[in-house]
Amino acid sequence: MPGSAHHLLEFVQHLINGLYLGGTYALIALGYTMVYGVLRLINFAHGDVVMVGAYVALFAAAGLHAPAPAPWYQTLLIFLLAMAACALLGMLIERVAYRPLRQAPRLAALITAIGVSVLLENGGQLPWVFGSQPRSVPELVPRVNILPTAWGLSVTPIELVTIGVTLALMVALQMLVQRTRIGKAMRACSMDREAAYLMGIPVNRVILVTFALGSALAAAAGMLIAVKTGQAHAFMGLMLGLKAFVAAVVGGIGSIPGAMVGGFSLGMIEEMVAGYGFSSWRDAIAFVLLILILLVRPTGIMGRAVPEKV
Amino acid sequence: MALLEIENLNVYYGAIHALKGISLRVEAGEIVTLIGANGAGKSTTLRTISGLLRPRPGSIRYEQQDLTRLPPDAIVRAGICQVPEGRRIFPNLTVLENLEMGAYTRRDRRGIAADLEQVFALFPRLRERARQMGGTLSGGEQQMLAIGRALMVRPKLLLLDEPSLGLAPFLVQEIFRIIQEINQRGTTLLLVEQNAHMALGIAHRGYVLETGRVTLADTGAALLNNPEVRHAYLGQ
Numbered sequence: 001m002p003g004s005a006h007h008l009l010e011f012v013q014h015l016i017n018g019l020y021l022g023g024t025y026a027l028i029a030l031g032y033t034m035v036y037g038v039l040r041l042i043n044f045a046h047g048d049v050v051m052v053g054a055y056v057a058l059f060a061a062a063g064l065h066a067p068a069p070a071p072w073y074q075t076l077l078i079f080l081l082a083m084a085a086c087a088l089l090g091m092l093i094e095r096v097a098y099r100p101l102r103q104a105p106r107l108a109a110l111i112t113a114i115g116v117s118v119l120l121e122n123g124g125q126l127p128w129v130f131g132s133q134p135r136s137v138p139e140l141v142p143r144v145n146i147l148p149t150a151w152g153l154s155v156t157p158i159e160l161v162t163i164g165v166t167l168a169l170m171v172a173l174q175m176l177v178q179r180t181r182i183g184k185a186m187r188a189c190s191m192d193r194e195a196a197y198l199m200g201i202p203v204n205r206v207i208l209v210t211f212a213l214g215s216a217l218a219a220a221a222g223m224l225i226a227v228k229t230g231q232a233h234a235f236m237g238l239m240l241g242l243k244a245f246v247a248a249v250v251g252g253i254g255s256i257p258g259a260m261v262g263g264f265s266l267g268m269i270e271e272m273v274a275g276y277g278f279s280s281w282r283d284a285i286a287f288v289l290l291i292l293i294l295l296v297r298p299t300g301i302m303g304r305a306v307p308e309k310v
Numbered sequence: 311m312a313l314l315e316i317e318n319l320n321v322y323y324g325a326i327h328a329l330k331g332i333s334l335r336v337e338a339g340e341i342v343t344l345i346g347a348n349g350a351g352k353s354t355t356l357r358t359i360s361g362l363l364r365p366r367p368g369s370i371r372y373e374q375q376d377l378t379r380l381p382p383d384a385i386v387r388a389g390i391c392q393v394p395e396g397r398r399i400f401p402n403l404t405v406l407e408n409l410e411m412g413a414y415t416r417r418d419r420r421g422i423a424a425d426l427e428q429v430f431a432l433f434p435r436l437r438e439r440a441r442q443m444g445g446t447l448s449g450g451e452q453q454m455l456a457i458g459r460a461l462m463v464r465p466k467l468l469l470l471d472e473p474s475l476g477l478a479p480f481l482v483q484e485i486f487r488i489i490q491e492i493n494q495r496g497t498t499l500l501l502v503e504q505n506a507h508m509a510l511g512i513a514h515r516g517y518v519l520e521t522g523r524v525t526l527a528d529t530g531a532a533l534l535n536n537p538e539v540r541h542a543y544l545g546q
Binding site for chain 2: 187
């Protein structure tokens with residue numbers, strides 16, 4: 001094979017991988033950015049909701065005796081169960097941990113978020129919860145190359161499904177936020193919570209819905225990642241959550257399109273950096289990017305500078 | 311029985327005793343105004359009625375209900391809507407979406423459509439700018455949007471906090487004319503104003519607030535002619 005064609009193939013491979021990776025980051029980043037929008041809170045427990053989503057999928061697959069690969073309707077059911085369970089978990093976290101602190105200084109809520117994260121990670125390791133050992137996740141969607149070996153490219157069904165599901169969920173979310181009554185109320189709350197209250201918008205309910213949506217998206221990402229990598233463990237949400245947080249900041253925290261752009265950008269950059277000779281920088285590059293964006297454009301790519309309200 | 315009856319209302323910001331036992335009432339159909347200097351407690355009174363602040367102690371009765379335990383959204387559903395100081399429209403929603411948010415508590419599609427027409431009739435500028443972002447409107451237009459948004463609630467009692475603030479004189483005239491028109495269509499109004507002259511000119515009754523206390527209460531016309539009020543608030 002001539003050298004230039006080889007280089008092109010390699011580049012296409014990294015593009016596909018970056019798209020997959022970026023999609024997962026974007027799904028998780030959406031939860032950060034939505035919650036930040038309505039509460040001005042970085043919900044550091046969000047990454048761990050991803051982990052819970054992976055485990056719920058794992059348990060659901062075991063409970064349904066799903067074969068590997070599973071029929072599409074079974075996979076879909078498991079997927080929806082994971083999303084629903086995490087939506088409830090997200091609402092529970094909001095109700096129990098954050099709502100009592102609504103009038104408290106923001107730092108108190110931030111510390112509480114870290115506390116919830118530590119609780120989920122370490123509580124999850126208890127033997128009667130998820131256990132401390134990684135668990136293997138069944139191959140609900142095949143993770144084998146579907147292209148002829150001679151092409152020199154690897155594309156797996158789970159990657160394609162991930163990219164497709166990510167895009168579909170993003171379109172759905174965008175429609176919901178732009179078109180529906182509850183979506184408009186979410187935007188109103190993120191612009192001016194008190195004014196929203198004065199219009200009779202039940203702000204606490206809107207905040208619960210925001211947590212439910214963000215957590216459901218996190219669960220979707222968790223299941224897809226677990227099926228792709230073939231395993232789940234209690235700390236899997238830690239690095240994923242941090243990177244998705246970086247993606248949200250890079251895109252412009254509080255901006256939904258920003259989280260999408262930030263997620264895909266981070267995935268692509270990480271894949272390219274790792275793919276072209278700096279694989280030991282795979283995890284570090286996200287934080288280099290965070291520092292750079294905070295220096296150059298602290299509001300993020302799509303973010304708007306908002307004057308602090310007094 | 312008054313539509314709104316406030317008794318012995320005390321409100322604190324931390325250690326600061328902002329309202330020191332305010333009592334007032336608003337009868338159905340009236341325009342009642344609260345006048346007073348900065349920091350007298352006018353906005354605090356409105357914010358407490360709307361449920362954003364909690365009195366301790368104090369009672370707010372509205373149509374036989376005690377409002378002091380209700381969350382702000384339930385108070386709106388009960389029929390009290392506030393146009394907050396500084397307008398507080400949603401800057402990144404369109405004018406139409408801002409108005410839709412006003413109708414958030416309602417389900418009657420026809421009534422909402424009819425009220426939207428009424429708001430557009432009252433403020434033709436809003437119809438012209440219906441697709442524009444709220445934040446792109448001028449100050450006067452934003453005030454019209456804030457009032458229009460509150461009318462979409464179809465409140466029985468409308469609370470207005472400094473509607474003339476920062477507006478050019480001809481717009482102040484316009485806003486006050488509209489306030490009177492809203493009242494004549496049957497909405498009761500509680501109006502907080504620094505522009506005491508204009509406010510007392512249209513109000514049936516008024517209360518003068520000084521450092522968290524009601525110091526005078528009378529009809530609008532009587533307060534306009536009260537020598538103390540003329541000296542302290544009308545610059546005469």
